Amino acid sequence: MELKMNVNGQPVAVEVAPTEPLLQVLRERLGLVGAKEPCGKGECGGCTVLMNGQTVNACLVMAAQAEGAEVLTVEGLAAPDGKLHPVQQAFVEAGAVQCGYCMTGMVMSAFSLLQQNPQPTEAEIKEGMEGNLCRCTGYQKVFDAVNLAAGRLR
Amino acid sequence: MLQADVPVYTPATLAEARQLLQEPGTRPVAGGTDAMVRFKDGVWRPTAWVNLLRLRGELAYIREDGDWLEVGALTTFSELLASRVVRERAPLLAKAVRTVGGPAIRNMGTIGGNIGTASPAGDSLPALYALDAEVLVNGVTTIGIAELMLGPGRLKLQAGDLITGVRFRAQAPDEVCTFEKLGLRAAHAISLASVAVRLAPGMARVALGAVAPTVIRVPDAEAALVAGHAAAAAAAAQEAARPISDVRASAEYRRAMAGNLLLRGLMRMLGPNLVSPIGGDPR
Numbered sequence: 001m002e003l004k005m006n007v008n009g010q011p012v013a014v015e016v017a018p019t020e021p022l023l024q025v026l027r028e029r030l031g032l033v034g035a036k037e038p039c040g041k042g043e044c045g046g047c048t049v050l051m052n053g054q055t056v057n058a059c060l061v062m063a064a065q066a067e068g069a070e071v072l073t074v075e076g077l078a079a080p081d082g083k084l085h086p087v088q089q090a091f092v093e094a095g096a097v098q099c100g101y102c103m104t105g106m107v108m109s110a111f112s113l114l115q116q117n118p119q120p121t122e123a124e125i126k127e128g129m130e131g132n133l134c135r136c137t138g139y140q141k142v143f144d145a146v147n148l149a150a151g152r153l154r
Numbered sequence: 155m156l157q158a159d160v161p162v163y164t165p166a167t168l169a170e171a172r173q174l175l176q177e178p179g180t181r182p183v184a185g186g187t188d189a190m191v192r193f194k195d196g197v198w199r200p201t202a203w204v205n206l207l208r209l210r211g212e213l214a215y216i217r218e219d220g221d222w223l224e225v226g227a228l229t230t231f232s233e234l235l236a237s238r239v240v241r242e243r244a245p246l247l248a249k250a251v252r253t254v255g256g257p258a259i260r261n262m263g264t265i266g267g268n269i270g271t272a273s274p275a276g277d278s279l280p281a282l283y284a285l286d287a288e289v290l291v292n293g294v295t296t297i298g299i300a301e302l303m304l305g306p307g308r309l310k311l312q313a314g315d316l317i318t319g320v321r322f323r324a325q326a327p328d329e330v331c332t333f334e335k336l337g338l339r340a341a342h343a344i345s346l347a348s349v350a351v352r353l354a355p356g357m358a359r360v361a362l363g364a365v366a367p368t369v370i371r372v373p374d375a376e377a378a379l380v381a382g383h384a385a386a387a388a389a390a391a392q393e394a395a396r397p398i399s400d401v402r403a404s405a406e407y408r409r410a411m412a413g414n415l416l417l418r419g420l421m422r423m424l425g426p427n428l429v430s431p432i433g434g435d436p437r
């Protein structure tokens with residue numbers, strides 16, 4: 001089928017298998033490899049993107065279910081001149097990134113959390129990030145990064 | 155790469171969806187959070203998927219109807235959590251839904267899909283049992299939640315039937331309730347055992363999740379709580395459990411936890427001394 005979406009502000013039309021995961025469409029057909037596929041089963045959050053303004057696990061969305069959707073991936077966060085989004089910048093400055101595999105998903109979840117709740121409490125940050133697993137950082141610096149970004153976006 | 159070329163139909167009306175589901179081998183998909191996992195694992199291999207997302211206009215809603223609340227099948231967990239009506243008039247459901255997955259799972263996962271998967275570990279189900287919920291089928295008939303659930307993955311539905319919603323009486327302002335869930339970690343984990351409890355003067359509801367082939371109500375525990383006997387209620391919950399052993403936990407552990415979660419819930423509702431604000435001494 002031909003799948004039409006808007007990805008990072010650009011209209012796209014791409015030939016896909018209808019049950020193909022949105023993640024595969026993004027990575028393999030559109031070359032947007034920011035979203036990762038650590039588990040492929042909804043468990044880890046490494047594939048988190050925004051679909052119609054909400055975070056989804058792109059590994060669990062059938063291509064046919066994304067028809068007409070607005071999709072935002074990590075590639076769409078930075079300004080056109082390459083200046084990082086304040087959430088990304090906060091992750092860099094807080095030292096929240098180690099191997100980086102989980103980080104694009106973390107950043108998208110943090111971005112979405114702060115959109116919905118610009119001043120989250122510590123408990124709300126933990127709840128907002130609870131679908132994103134990280135095998136390196138121990139999470140504390142991730143929470144610090146979200147806090148830092150919240151302060152700056154306010 | 156996925157096994158290609160299973161068609162996905164996207165009907166625009168309930169009538170059209172039912173028509174498509176008449177074809178043997180087809181299966182509905184709502185949020186896909188169970189469907190995609192099982193499809194990738196090769197456990198569910200339908201001849202075609204019927205994508206329900208375009209029916210959201212018809213089937214994603216939270217409605218108050220006097221003493222009753224009705225929730226459309228395509229309502230997502232995030233929508234339930236964001237609803238003041240649900241938080242205030244069905245706090246038990248709100249507490250249960252809050253424990254489901256993480257935000258991205260709650261954004262896609264629907265209450266209709268939680269019922270449709272018919273897992274004894276489905277976290278909205280103990281709440282729905284404790285609320286004596288009725289499930290709406292095809293927008294016309296209703297069936298009690300316990301009657302609908304036949305076993306793991308098995309529902310009392312005909313081919314082509316769609317769950318269109320679920321309805322239950324709003325909780326009374328003077329009742330207390332809790333949902334206690336035990337997973338392998340605090341968040342984003344499937345239930346090893348869970349319990350939903352409601353208490354009001356002369357009324358108790360206890361439903362256990364993940365400790366039997368379906369969610370179960372425990373009438374003996376309910377009677378014990380009405381009579382004010384917490385320990386007897388916990389013993390009745392353990393007695394009623396019919397758990398399995400699997401990679402996550404042994405049957406013995408699940409059985410013990412069924413009682414302990416009930417006691418933990420009672421303490422959360424009534425305080426550490428289990429002094430009931432609704433009269434009697436539940437010890």
Ligand SMILES: Cc1cc2nc3c(=O)[nH]c(=O)nc-3n(C[C@H](O)[C@H](O)[C@H](O)COP(=O)(O)OP(=O)(O)OC[C@H]3O[C@@H](n4cnc5c(N)ncnc54)[C@H](O)[C@@H]3O)c2cc1C
Nearest residue numbers: 042184185186187188189254255264267268270276277317
């Ligand atoms: C990482 C992860 C974590 C999870 N954590 C939890 C958790 O903590 N607690 C929990 O309860 N669940 C959890 N789940 C399971 C899942 O998210 C829920 O069961 C959810 O409610 C499924 O809803 P859905 O809309 O995604 O259903 P789908 O996957 O679209 O469908 C599920 C099943 O229901 C059927 N179905 C869907 N809608 C209807 C309908 N209207 N009428 C008839 N049949 C229908 C489908 O055919 C399919 O068999 C988790 C899943 C993942 C991947």
Ligand code: FES
Nearest residue numbers: 040042045047059
């Ligand atoms: S790859 Fe999607 S959640 Fe892990």
Ligand code: FES
Nearest residue numbers: 099100134135136
């Ligand atoms: S930084 Fe390595 S998995 Fe998170």
